[in-house]
Amino acid sequence: MACGNNCTCNGDGSRRNFLKNSIAALTTGLAGGALIDAFASCNPPTTKNDELVHVMTHDGKMVSVARSQVADFKPHISDEDVRRGIPGKKFVMVIDLSKCDGCGKCTKACNKMHYLPSNKEWIEVLEMQDSPKEAPYYFPKPCFHCDNPPCTKVCPVDATFKREDGIVGIDTDRCIGCRFCMAACPYSVRLFNWTEPVKPDFIEQTPAAEHVFQSKKGCVEKCDFCPHMAREGKLPACVTNCPMNAIWFGDANEDAVTCFDGTTTKLSQLLEDGAAYRFMEELGTEPRVYYLPPVNRTYSTKDMKIEKKEAEK
Amino acid sequence: MANKKNLLIALLTAGISAMAQEKKDGLITLQLGANDTMHTVTAQVNDLATKAPLKGVEITFYVQRTFGVMKVGNGTTDTTGVITAEFPLSIPAGDTLGNLIALAKVEDNAVINDTIFRATIKTKLSFPAHTPVKAGLISSTPPLWLQLVFWLVVAMVWGSFAYALYLVYRIKASASKKIFINQ
């Protein structure tokens, strides 16, 4: 009993406390073994082993399940579920450019999670300088999961698609490798498997569009917002490995985003206070990734070396 | 791995602190309500053993979100062991049924052990489980106007081709010497 208690109280413990296969779950009253649920108080006191936890079902409802049963609570995810997305969610990311110091740990963590070789970057940290007199800044660029995605518009076989939860997914069992989406994406986010990728040594149960390892010869891949993690109530790899707490991830429906240290904040407040903007708003792609401008940076911009375009030199 | 380590450390510290300070176990009763603009959450803190109200317990209130708990207020209990916090109604529910889970958390308190209590508020602000991507250029299903235009154009062109081939057939039919056809 005490473990659950201490766990929740331990710094970022509330984040860790989520059960493996639930979207949102939290242990109920702990300290002395007493348990009172004031409003919905029908939950009977339970023993240590049969404590009730709250689990989000895959159709977006919160249910009470005995903890002993939760371990086996692994909903089957069908092809249709994957194309629809996680019910009731609208995923959103906020990247705080004032905090990002370009360490590149997000890229490394992402590559590790998705078994990508070092020459592929789903989240790329660019060094940006908008004009010579302006100060440079680091610019992590994941897929923007646009609400008006130019890539899904042009896909001839519905291999890349917009999900209800905002994610733009790729079904590598469907992709024909025409690379029209790559031409259509104005942010150069999409990558192509020009040769046979090195496969990790495990078999995945979910449909291809939610595979952890997405690389397939002759198919396109890109940042997928880690839906397999979100289904378990966990943050994407780039967020949980950003030591600067520069990346926030959350659900716009809930109006909340969470960062590396577990801090959860109101999305609308964060966007308002930080004067958030979206990259190249004028393109009308309506990204689901917001940026907070690079004000009061904590690092020296003098050390930054900007790789210039050939034509700019 | 890291999880387990943390857990172990947490366990040890909990044990040590409990022994050293002989903190009490608390019982928190959460009362939830709402006025026109705010959710109200009232916590009544009692000693679990003696049921006596506990004064001066600092409580932080949170609401449950997908990836963590979001702080909505905090305060210290008065002499009757009561603390009330308010947070705006605009904070949306945590699931598609409109359930909002509120939490009262005691952390690093001198009086009682760390504890956390949870209650569910039924809000009116629920969001739909499914908001299908509208049939359009970005979606899987094409918009109606596009289907109509597309198939109309296809039908017109291929219809003309078919008619041209029909004319060829009539050329054959209007030959006077039928011998060529059957050979």
Add this chain to the structure above:
Amino acid sequence: MEKLSQDIKDRVELELLSTVGRRYRQETFWVIFLALVCIGGTVAWIIQLRKGLGVTAMRDYVSWGLYISLLFFFVGVSLIGALISSILRFSGAKWRYPLIRIAEAVTLSAILFAGFMPVLDMGRPERLYFLITHGRIQSPILWDVLAIGTYFFGSVIFFYLPLIPDVAIMRDKLTDIPVWRKKVYRRLAMGWEGNPTQRRLLKKAMWLMSVVILPVAVSVHTVSAWLIAMTLRSGWNTSIMGPYFVFGALMAGCAIMILIIAILRHGYHLEHYLTPTHFSRLAACLLALTAFYLYLNVNKYGVPAYKMAKDERYLLQDLFTGRQSLLFWFTQVAGLLLPIVLLSFKRIRESIKGVVSVAVMVLLGALINRYLIVVPNMLHPFVPIQHAQPGFASYNPTLIEWMITASSLAGFVLLIILLFKPFPVITMWEVIEGVEKSGEQAVGVEHLSNIQIIQGHGK
């Protein structure tokens, strides 16, 4: 106009039929050579299929390269069929009669290879059928595939319609050929005997097809242009792309037509039928088209160059003074400006050699221009290219790509040659009918009454 005597008609038919099934030494050499190139390309393709598109120089930034450039080239060339058999028909140009079958053969071959290029470019060609089973009609690729398929089918019909009376002539006149070929001709002739009903029906079908084929042809080019114009990339994101492609296509088609009729005139000894008249008429068309295309180029490059918006700027600098400047100025000067100047001289327009050399220049310019439309834009995305691995921030096609490209071009020429093996190059009945109605001069043929048939045609 007076009727041609039966004797002249017979001699014309005999001469034009003499190329059918006949072996020419030069032609045999070229067929073998082109076939070898094709085999080389097929080997390269097999290697590409096995190892993946990694054997090409295409990478994540330049994700489309030679193959898509060539798709646009073939799509462009294929417009010549519609120009000759539709546009010239409605403008009442009688000199088109001897050119119709050649134009349709070029179109057929070009559109076939245009349909083939995207398959070469696909990462997973074995999933091609997904276009039918999972096709999304919102995607310009689907429109393109459908438009190319439709245009191909329409061109087959259009190739066939004027062939019916000619096949009937072959059925009646070619007696010493194998039985199976006789049977094929008999089937294809559809019982044609030239009675008034049949003539009326054929004319009607041809009229219908020339009406329908024009919007289809324009749509093929426009939709192909939309493959790039429907994206948000600088340089591609412009509404001029559709017309730019259509007129670029007419120009390239006109140039390749000049080249091919020159080869056919020389190789098949068709001097009576493909005359300086045709060259000078086509040269006049080419002059108008190059001039208009230059005008479109001024719009396409001049308008953004005046404004120099941030993202267009790097691309335009690259084209005007940067890495691509040599190719760019070649297409503009040698491919457009110089041809316009040269074709303005009547003396050059009326010399076959002159017209052919200009056509070669225009064609080369058009080919390179397709490359310039596709590749440099991809090297200038909105998000700066940084930490690119070697080979990712540039595009230098590999041997495999060159081999496949060369074999596609070879296959295109080879197919044209092969299309003329079983059928006469010139539409016999239309030429005869045209001469009877409007005279030799209008049709552009020369001295039909002087044709001497030497037995075996052993020139």
